[in-house]
Amino acid sequence: xxxxxxxxxxxxxxxxxxxxxxxxxxxxxxxxxxxxxxxxxxxxxxxxxxxxxxxxxxxxxxxxxxxxxxxxxxxxxxxxxxxxxxxxxxxxxxxxxxxxxxxxxxxxxxxxxxxxxxxxxxxxxxxxxxxxxxxxxxxxxxxxxxxxxxxxxxxxxxxxxxxxxxxxxxxxxxxxxxxxxxxxxxxxxxxxxxxxxxxxxxxxxxxxxxxxxx
Amino acid sequence: xxxxxxxxxxxxxxxxxxxxxxxxxxxxxxxxxxxxxxxxxxxxxxxxxxxxxxxxxxxxxxxxxxxxxxxxxxxxxxxxxxxxxxxxxxxxxxxxxxxxxxxxxxxxxxxxxxxxxxxxxxxxxxxxxxxxxxxxxxxxxxxxxxxxxxxxxxxxxxxxxxxxxxxxxxxxxxxxxxxxxxxxxxxxxxxxxxxxxxxxxxxxxxxxxxxxxxxxxxxxxxxxxxxxxxxxxxxxxxxxxxxxxxxxxxxxxxxxxxxxxxxxxxxxxxxxxxxxxxxxxxxxxxxxxxxxxxxxxxxxxxxxxxxxxxxxxxxxxxxxxxxxxxxxxxxxxxxxxxxxxxxxxxxxxxxxxxxxxxxxxxxxxxxxxxxxxxxxxxxxxxxxxxxxxxxxxxxxxxxxxxxxxxxxxxxxxxxxxxxxxxxxxxxxxxxxxxxxxxxxxxxxxxxxxxxxxxxxxxxxxxxxxxxxxxxxxxxxxxx
Numbered sequence: 001x002x003x004x005x006x007x008x009x010x011x012x013x014x015x016x017x018x019x020x021x022x023x024x025x026x027x028x029x030x031x032x033x034x035x036x037x038x039x040x041x042x043x044x045x046x047x048x049x050x051x052x053x054x055x056x057x058x059x060x061x062x063x064x065x066x067x068x069x070x071x072x073x074x075x076x077x078x079x080x081x082x083x084x085x086x087x088x089x090x091x092x093x094x095x096x097x098x099x100x101x102x103x104x105x106x107x108x109x110x111x112x113x114x115x116x117x118x119x120x121x122x123x124x125x126x127x128x129x130x131x132x133x134x135x136x137x138x139x140x141x142x143x144x145x146x147x148x149x150x151x152x153x154x155x156x157x158x159x160x161x162x163x164x165x166x167x168x169x170x171x172x173x174x175x176x177x178x179x180x181x182x183x184x185x186x187x188x189x190x191x192x193x194x195x196x197x198x199x200x201x202x203x204x205x206x207x208x209x210x211x212x213x214x
Numbered sequence: 215x216x217x218x219x220x221x222x223x224x225x226x227x228x229x230x231x232x233x234x235x236x237x238x239x240x241x242x243x244x245x246x247x248x249x250x251x252x253x254x255x256x257x258x259x260x261x262x263x264x265x266x267x268x269x270x271x272x273x274x275x276x277x278x279x280x281x282x283x284x285x286x287x288x289x290x291x292x293x294x295x296x297x298x299x300x301x302x303x304x305x306x307x308x309x310x311x312x313x314x315x316x317x318x319x320x321x322x323x324x325x326x327x328x329x330x331x332x333x334x335x336x337x338x339x340x341x342x343x344x345x346x347x348x349x350x351x352x353x354x355x356x357x358x359x360x361x362x363x364x365x366x367x368x369x370x371x372x373x374x375x376x377x378x379x380x381x382x383x384x385x386x387x388x389x390x391x392x393x394x395x396x397x398x399x400x401x402x403x404x405x406x407x408x409x410x411x412x413x414x415x416x417x418x419x420x421x422x423x424x425x426x427x428x429x430x431x432x433x434x435x436x437x438x439x440x441x442x443x444x445x446x447x448x449x450x451x452x453x454x455x456x457x458x459x460x461x462x463x464x465x466x467x468x469x470x471x472x473x474x475x476x477x478x479x480x481x482x483x484x485x486x487x488x489x490x491x492x493x494x495x496x497x498x499x500x501x502x503x504x505x506x507x508x509x510x511x512x513x514x515x516x517x518x519x520x521x522x523x524x525x526x527x528x529x530x531x532x533x534x535x536x537x538x539x540x541x542x543x544x545x546x547x548x549x550x551x552x553x554x555x556x557x558x559x560x561x562x563x564x565x566x567x568x569x570x571x572x573x574x575x576x577x578x579x580x581x582x583x584x585x586x587x588x589x590x591x592x593x594x595x596x597x598x599x600x601x602x603x604x605x606x607x608x609x610x611x612x613x614x615x616x617x618x619x620x621x622x623x624x625x626x627x628x629x630x631x632x633x634x635x636x637x638x639x640x641x642x643x644x645x646x647x648x649x650x651x652x653x654x655x656x657x658x659x660x661x662x663x664x665x666x667x668x669x670x671x672x673x674x675x676x677x678x679x680x681x682x683x684x685x686x687x688x689x690x691x692x693x
Contacts, residue, residue, distance in 0.1 A: 145283035149338060149350045152234055156331045156354060159241065160361030163324035167367070 007047055014040040027073045031066060038062050049125055052132040226289035227282055228274040229266060229297045230337050236262040237330040244323025252323060256312055259326040260305055263333075267301040270294065281343055285405045288343035292473075292543075292691040296340045296466055303463045303550055304333050306666060310558040311455030313660045317566040318453060320365055328365075329459065332358035336467040342474050344404040345394040352390065352435065355467050356383050359460055363452040375451025382444045386434035393427025396420055397479075406479040414482040422486055428475055429490045436468040436524045439497035449517035454564060454571065457513060458557040461520060462550045468524075469546040472531060477539055484534040492532045496627060499525030503635040513571045515638060516556060519597060522635060523549045529628060530612045533619040536692055541611035544688045548608040548677070549597075555670045556593040559586050562667065563657045570657075576642060578651025585664060586657060587646045592671040596678065598639035599632050604678040611685070 017040060020033030038061045045054035125131075139147055224231070240259055244252060279290040308329060315321040335355030342348040360383065364376030398404055400420045401412040413421060430441065437445040449457050476487055502522025509515040527549070530542025563570035563579065563586055570576070580587040596603030609632060613625045677684055 142284045143286075143346075145286040146346045146350050148234075149347070149354065152237075152331060152334060153350065153354055153357065155237070155241075156328070156357050156361070159324055159327050159331075160357065163322070163328070164361060164364055164367065 232266040233334040263305045293341045314561045328358045340470040366453045371451040390431030393424045396424030409479045417483045439501045446517040495528035533615040538615040541615040545608040559590045577649040579646040581651045589671045594639040598636045602678045607681040
């Protein structure tokens with residue numbers, strides 16, 4: 001009973017958040033609503049005892065992907081009016097697509113010929129069962145080959161992205177930490193002998209305040 | 215399930231492991247070595263490819279089909295032969311393209327890393343034992359190719375063609391995945407061997423739906439009509455050395471994709487897909503050969519020629535027999551050999567600041583560079599299917615396989631489009647030998663590369679005079 005209340009509560013928040021994503025006029029609000037949607041879906045996943053996926057959803061999507069989204073949304077100057085301008089012209093197409101999707105969903109519900117009874121849910125697992133371990137066991141034994149290849153795929157993506165976008169522009173005012181650390185005093189400080197001893201000499205050049213001490 | 219993996223039991227997967235390591239080594243050299251050490255990367259890559267091929271020959275050969283990684287990986291004699299050939303073709307392509315890369319300022323370590331990962335994708339596809347490994351192989355190859363096509367950042371045309379390739383390729387991958395998910399849903403397994411036992415006799419409507427999407431994916435990766443739109447644009451827009459690469463070794467991957475999916479996985483329901491493949495093959499052979507006539511750009515002409523030749527490869531699959539697969543394999547190998555030669559000439563005929571990609575740029579090539587003209591002539595005659603060159607035997611094999619499986623109309627059709635094709639191949643020869651050179655530049659002479667190109671042409675002639683060895687090899691590995 002308690003689980004059911006939780007399920008409906010989280011579902012309601014999820015639907016509200018999802019509506020917020022598409023209805024909000026401000027793209028930053030949309031992105032934040034999406035974060036909320038991810039959190040509530042993670043909670044729903046916890047209810048069906050898939051802890052690992054729930055945690056990964058929060059860590060990866062909320063922690064990494066959405067932060068990136070927010071950055072992009074804030075950086076870009078999106079012309080919201082321009083994006084909305086074709087709405088009435090294409091509304092009939094959207095309505096038609098929505099209708100088709102609704103008919104499909106209803107027909108699946110009515111036919112139920114798939115032979116899968118999804119209303120029962122999986123039987124509860126013992127308390128010491130860890131689905132992180134279960135996932136890890138198949139991932140590193142049965143699926144180790146595609147898993148390693150997926151790593152190569154990511155490497156290709158990194159190499160390709162860098163090769164296609166990184167360019168060395170001259171005159172860029174970037175920090176070179178190694179150079180900063182390796183700098184010696186002689187590179188920065190010019191020591192000027194004070195010719196006019198005792199007088200109010202010109203002191204050191206470069207404004208370091210060190211020259212002229214002798 | 216066998217969970218006891220020893221190092222020795224992984225020996226059949228040596229080519230893939232080697233390539234993945236090689237790509238990382240080249241990447242590390244590029245990232246950390248000094249400017250002087252970086253200049254050895256092209257040589258280093260060739261050496262790594264040579265060593266990899268030698269190691270494959272020595273340790274990774276298998277007598278009978280062997281499965282590894284819970285069936286995800288299938289090592290068989292066909293796989294070994296295709297991998298060794300891919301190693302060879304990629305090495306030759308790299309050798310041909312080096313002067314041109316240097317002239318364009320594209321000679322960077324990343325280029326070689328991406329070529330190695332593309333080759334890794336080809337090998338994964340060749341040895342795929344499950345739908346999952348097929349998909350990952352396809353993506354590994356495709357992602358590397360997208361990046362290679364866009365590699366010349368200064369060129370707007372290259373960026374445009376890479377974008378087209380990327381978007382269309384993503385749609386094709388989606389189709390392939392959709393087909394795979396349907397087949398998986400209806401058979402309950404990702405392993406091709408289990409799919410083959412599950413799908414026998416009359417397939418259900420859902421399976422046929424899945425097959426439709428799989429065929430779309432295969433046809434796209436091959437560049438067969440009506441999914442050929444990317445081929446001319448990519449061949450034309452990519453820098454010539456990249457075109458040389460895209461046009462050669464990935465065709466072997468396409469063959470492997472088609473063979474693993476259609477023959478290994480869906481061999482029990484041949485009638486369900488052979489009709490679809492027949493339509494695609496006939497359209498490709500027809501459109502490729504007809505549209506090639508109208509081209510004024512050699513790269514585009516060769517692109518349409520590739521589409522036409524893919525039609526012939528697919529005609530081998532239409533037969534649906536071992537004889538047909540042998541013919542398709544033989545045709546693929548021979549076609550890649552000829553494509554290497556013709557694109558090699560195209561790359562070598564260019565020089566710094568002059569891109570020899572229009573047909574008119576080949577006017578009087580004989581007067582400017584007799585060797586290149588002879589090599590191009592050999593390639594054109596062979597691709598047209600004129601005896602005694604090897605291209606003739608390739609076409610003959612496909613026709614024989616179709617004849618033996620009772621597809622007489624397709625044989626007549628194939629012969630007819632071959633005759634159409636002769637026209638545009640011979641036009642190149644006419645331009646080179648009978649037209650005045652005008653003030654076109656003389657190609658640069660790179661002795662080593664020209665020697666390899668000459669060997670390539672010798673191979674085309676020798677395999678044409680003595681076709682038996684390669685034919686027997688194809689029969690042995692398919693049977």
